Every structure is written in C-alpha cells, then in structure tokens.
Amino acid sequence: MVALDGLEVTAGRPALLEVAPVGIAEETDPSPLLLAEKVQKVYRTGRVVVHALIDLDLRVDAGEMVAVMGPSGCGKTTLLNCLSGLDSIDGGRVLIDGTDLFAMSDVERTSHRAANMGFVFQAFNLVPVFTAAENVELPLLLTGVAQQQARERAVEMLDRVGLKDRAEHRPGEMSGGEQQRVTIARALVAKPAIVWADEPTGALDTHMAQQVMDLLCRLNREERQTIVLVSHDPAVGERASRLVRMRDGRLESDGREVLTGVDGRGLRPDEQRPGAARAG
Numbered sequence: 389m390v391a392l393d394g395l396e397v398t399a400g401r402p403a404l405l406e407v408a409p410v411g412i413a414e415e416t417d418p419s420p421l422l423l424a425e426k427v428q429k430v431y432r433t434g435r436v437v438v439h440a441l442i443d444l445d446l447r448v449d450a451g452e453m454v455a456v457m458g459p460s461g462c463g464k465t466t467l468l469n470c471l472s473g474l475d476s477i478d479g480g481r482v483l484i485d486g487t488d489l490f491a492m493s494d495v496e497r498t499s500h501r502a503a504n505m506g507f508v509f510q511a512f513n514l515v516p517v518f519t520a521a522e523n524v525e526l527p528l529l530l531t532g533v534a535q536q537q538a539r540e541r542a543v544e545m546l547d548r549v550g551l552k553d554r555a556e557h558r559p560g561e562m563s564g565g566e567q568q569r570v571t572i573a574r575a576l577v578a579k580p581a582i583v584w585a586d587e588p589t590g591a592l593d594t595h596m597a598q599q600v601m602d603l604l605c606r607l608n609r610e611e612r613q614t615i616v617l618v619s620h621d622p623a624v625g626e627r628a629s630r631l632v633r634m635r636d637g638r639l640e641s642d643g644r645e646v647l648t649g650v651d652g653r654g655l656r657p658d659e660q661r662p663g664a665a666r667a668g
C-alpha cells in the first residue's frame with residue numbers, strides 16, 4: 389500500500405485511478421541521472437550518534453522535478469548534502485550519470501560539482517558586494533569561461549528569471565524574492581545536470597514563495613532542467629512532478645508509483661488527491 393497526499397492506494401482505490409506499474413519508467417530510460425544506493429550518514433557529536441540517512445535509495449531521471457518532503461530533522465538537508473557530494477557518506481554509493489561520486493578524489497569531486505551541479509539555499513548566499521550580474525557570472529568564471537562571454541550569459545540568464553533590469557543591483561538593493569531568483573539564475577547559468585534546492589522558499593513570504601516556485605517549475609518544464617528540492621512545506625511539494633517522502637532518515641515513499649487517469653496520462657500531484665481527481 390502506498391500513501392500519496394492522504395490518498396491510500398489499495399485494492400479499493402477510486403474507480404477513476406489506475407496504478408501504473410513501477411517498471412515502465414525503468415524500461416524506457418535505463419540510465420538514471422542520479423542513483424543513490426543504500427546511502428548511510430552518521431553524525432557523531434561527543435557520545436551522541438545520529439543516524440541521519442539509513443539505507444537510502446533514490447533514483448532521479450533527467451528532466452524530473454523531485455520534491456523531498458518530511459518534517460524538520462528527518463534528514464532532508466543531509467540527503468541533499470550527501471547526494472550532491474557536498475558532504476561525505478558513511479556507506480552505500482551515489483552515481484551521477486554512472487560516475488561514482490565518492491570514488492573520486494576531493495579535488496575531482498569539487499570540479500565535478502562545479503561542472504554538473506547548481507545550488508539554491510534558503511539563505512540566498514549571494515556575495516553582498518557583488519552586483520546581480522557579478523554573482524550570476526561567478527560559476528562561469530570559476531570554470532574558466534572568458535569574462536565577456538560570462539557577463540553576456542549572466543545577463544541572459546537574469547533575463548530568463550525576469551531580472552534583466554536588476555543586473556547592476558547589489559543583493560541589499562533587492563527583495564528576498566528577487567535575491568532568490570538571482571541565486572536560481574546563478575544555479576542554472578552553467579547549464580548543470582542537476583540543480584539542488586534546500587528549502588528554497590523557506591525565507592520568503594507566501595507571495596514571493598509562489599513566484600519562486602513558478603520560476604523553478606517553468607525552468608524545469610521549458611528547459612528540462614532536472615531539479616531536486618527538499619522542503620517541509622506542502623505548498624512546495626505539491627508543485628513537483630514527483631513527491632518523495634522522508635521520515636527519520638529513511639524514505640517512506642519515493643513517489644515512483646504514479647497514478648494515471650482514465651486516459652493514461654500521469655496525474656499532477658494536485659490531481660492525485662481524491663477530491664481533485666473526482667472533480668477533474
């Protein structure tokens with residue numbers, strides 16, 4: 389039995405809904421972009437031992453927008469840090485496009501991350517003395533792109549997040565929502581394989597949070613940007629194409645058992661609630 393947004397999928401499921409076999413996605417796309425297998429993470433602080441990730445398996449395909457949801461302290465930030473290689477792991481393995489992240493040296497992993505990953509954090513993490521354009525071009529300059537080309541691509545990326553006219557503004561001269569859109573531009577500018585976002589709307593009011601989620605959804609849809617975000621906020625989770633549920637360091641559900649409508653198309657998470665499905 390699988391629980392999805394309060395809807396329990398069992399033999400007695402609503403007549404409109406069919407459960408698609410889990411194997412279908414695997415058959416059409418045999419090589420996942422990200423494959424985490426039996427990942428373990430243990431924090432030891434003095435005599436306190438916290439098993440933050442326990443036998444964690446996760447697969448993410450190119451083009452997906454996956455939301456990892458769960459209560460505070462369940463291990464979401466640890467998952468993001470470990471699966472992106474920002475932090476080390478204590479067991480298992482993480483493959484990015486078939487490459488074992490933890491078989492690399494620290495130096496290799498750092499340059500792999502710069503070339504293949506973008507990050508969006510709750511606390512925007514922009515360089516305060518840099519303008520928006522200077523912040524966005526930073527990942528390009530770090531990977532050796534020439535100054536003028538980096539600036540052109542940064543301004544173009546700011547345009548794509550609706551902030552071309554803020555290119556010369558410093559973070560302190562922008563709203564929280566605008567600053568987060570700058571970090572999204574910075575995360576995407578080098579065309580990474582995966583963008584990781586940790587509570588991207590956590591520091592924003594409802595309206596700005598919605599704008600940031602609209603932007604992430606649009607970039608996922610229009611540019612097929614793979615995004616993995618973690619959040620405790622249900623309003624964030626329901627916008628993703630797949631919802632992964634986490635509790636106490638383990639995955640409760642990886643959301644791959646998708647519900648399909650009578651016409652065979654996948655249902656969006658908001659359609660998967662019983663009331664919404666009947667109304668549609």
Ligand SMILES: Nc1ncnc2c1ncn2[C@@H]1O[C@H](COP(=O)(O)OP(=O)(O)O)[C@@H](O)[C@H]1O
Binds near residue numbers: 461465466
């Ligand atoms: N650097 C650390 N040292 C020790 N314990 C940690 C550290 N980071 C997180 N933890 C613990 O690991 C667990 C998971 O934390 P975290 O991944 O931050 O959860 P979430 O992001 O879901 O709130 C919590 O019990 C937390 O206290």
Ligand SMILES: [Mg+2]
Binds near residue numbers: 464465
């Ligand atoms: Mg966290």
